Amino acid sequence: MxxxxxxxxxxxxxxxxxxxxxxxxxxxxxxxxxxxxxxxxxxxxxxxxxxxxxxxxxxxxxxxxxxxxxxxxxxxxxxxxxxxxxxxxxxxxxxxxxxFIPGPTLSQQVKRNGPMDPAQLRRLMAGLAEALRDIHRVGVVHRDLKPSNVLLAEDGPKVIDFGISRPTDSELRTETGKLIGTPPFMAPEQFRRPREVGPAADVFALGSLLVHAATGRGPFDSDSPYVVAYQVVHDEPDLTGVPETLAPLVLRCLAKEPDERPTPDELMRRLRSVAASYDT
The missing domain is CATH 3.30.200.20 (Phosphorylase Kinase; domain 1)
Known part of the structure; x- marks a missing residue:
C-alpha cells in the first residue's frame, strides 16, 4: 500500500x-x-x-x-x-x-532543573559559538536563537529551527511593520533596522540565552514584549546571577552596537581561557 x-x-x-x-x-x-x-x-x-x-x-x-x-x-x-x-x-x-536529536531543549532543561552551573554554562556558550561560526560561515543568519531552539544532546548543544533565518544575500526581506523574532532574544537592530540584521544579531541572542541559562530569566525581563523591546534598545542588561568568569564576555555579546560584539571565533578564544581557570 x-x-x-x-x-x-x-x-x-x-x-x-x-x-x-x-x-x-x-x-x-x-x-x-x-x-x-x-x-x-x-x-x-x-x-x-x-x-x-x-x-x-x-x-x-x-x-x-x-x-x-x-x-x-x-x-x-x-x-x-x-x-x-x-x-x-x-x-x-x-x-x-x-x-532526531535526543535530549530536552534548553528551555525545558532550565524549567525542570533550574539554572546551570558555571562549567555547564561555559560548555553551552562554547558549543553555541561553534554552531554560530558554522552557520555564519555559509552566509546564513539564524535570527531566532532562543532556549526552545537549542537541544541539549549528550555531545553538546544543537541549534535547530531555521524558520526565520536568511542567507545574507537573500532577496526575501522583512516586511515593513513586521517584527520577526522573539523579543527577549532579539538584538536592538532587529527592532530599529530589521532589514540590516547581520550575524552580530545572533551573538546578541547568544548573550541573552546565556543569561537565561544562568538565572532562569532574561537580561531584559518583563511580561510585556513592548517593554522588553524598549529595554533591549535603551537599557543596560541585568546580569545578576551570571558567573563572574563569564559575565564580561556575556556583557560584550549584549553590546547595543553590532560592531562592538565579539565574533564566534573570538568567543571561542576567550572561552579557552575561562576553561583554563576551571582546570586550575
Missing amino acids: APRENDGAGAEAELPHYAGHYRLESCLGSGGMGVVHVARSTSGMKLAVKVVHARYAEDPEFRGRFRQEVAAARRVSGAFTAPVVDADPEALRPWMATL
Missing part, C-alpha cells in the same frame, strides 16, 4: 501517517508554522520531521519562507546543528526531515 499523504486540516491529529516516505509516529511539538513529529525512515532511521500547517500550505509567501528555511538548513553543517536528511517544500503539505 502506498503511503498516505498527510493533507487536510485534521491530518495533524491522525497517527500513523506519512510525510513523503517517512512514517510520523508521535508529535514532538507544535508551533506557529507547523508540527514537528518523531518519524521513521523505511530503513528505521529515527528523524524529526516538520510538517507545515495546512492553513499555510496554500500561501505563496509562506511557501517562499519555507523554501528559504530548507535551503538555509541544508547549507549549514557542523557538530552543533541537526543535519537535514530530506525535504519537499513543494509537497501538498511541505515538510523537512532532520536527524
Whole structure:
C-alpha cells in the first residue's frame, strides 16, 4: 500500500501517517508554522520531521519562507546543528526531515532543573559559538536563537529551527511593520533596522540565552514584549546571577552596537581561557 499523504486540516491529529516516505509516529511539538513529529525512515532511521500547517500550505509567501528555511538548513553543517536528511517544500503539505536529536531543549532543561552551573554554562556558550561560526560561515543568519531552539544532546548543544533565518544575500526581506523574532532574544537592530540584521544579531541572542541559562530569566525581563523591546534598545542588561568568569564576555555579546560584539571565533578564544581557570 502506498503511503498516505498527510493533507487536510485534521491530518495533524491522525497517527500513523506519512510525510513523503517517512512514517510520523508521535508529535514532538507544535508551533506557529507547523508540527514537528518523531518519524521513521523505511530503513528505521529515527528523524524529526516538520510538517507545515495546512492553513499555510496554500500561501505563496509562506511557501517562499519555507523554501528559504530548507535551503538555509541544508547549507549549514557542523557538530552543533541537526543535519537535514530530506525535504519537499513543494509537497501538498511541505515538510523537512532532520536527524532526531535526543535530549530536552534548553528551555525545558532550565524549567525542570533550574539554572546551570558555571562549567555547564561555559560548555553551552562554547558549543553555541561553534554552531554560530558554522552557520555564519555559509552566509546564513539564524535570527531566532532562543532556549526552545537549542537541544541539549549528550555531545553538546544543537541549534535547530531555521524558520526565520536568511542567507545574507537573500532577496526575501522583512516586511515593513513586521517584527520577526522573539523579543527577549532579539538584538536592538532587529527592532530599529530589521532589514540590516547581520550575524552580530545572533551573538546578541547568544548573550541573552546565556543569561537565561544562568538565572532562569532574561537580561531584559518583563511580561510585556513592548517593554522588553524598549529595554533591549535603551537599557543596560541585568546580569545578576551570571558567573563572574563569564559575565564580561556575556556583557560584550549584549553590546547595543553590532560592531562592538565579539565574533564566534573570538568567543571561542576567550572561552579557552575561562576553561583554563576551571582546570586550575
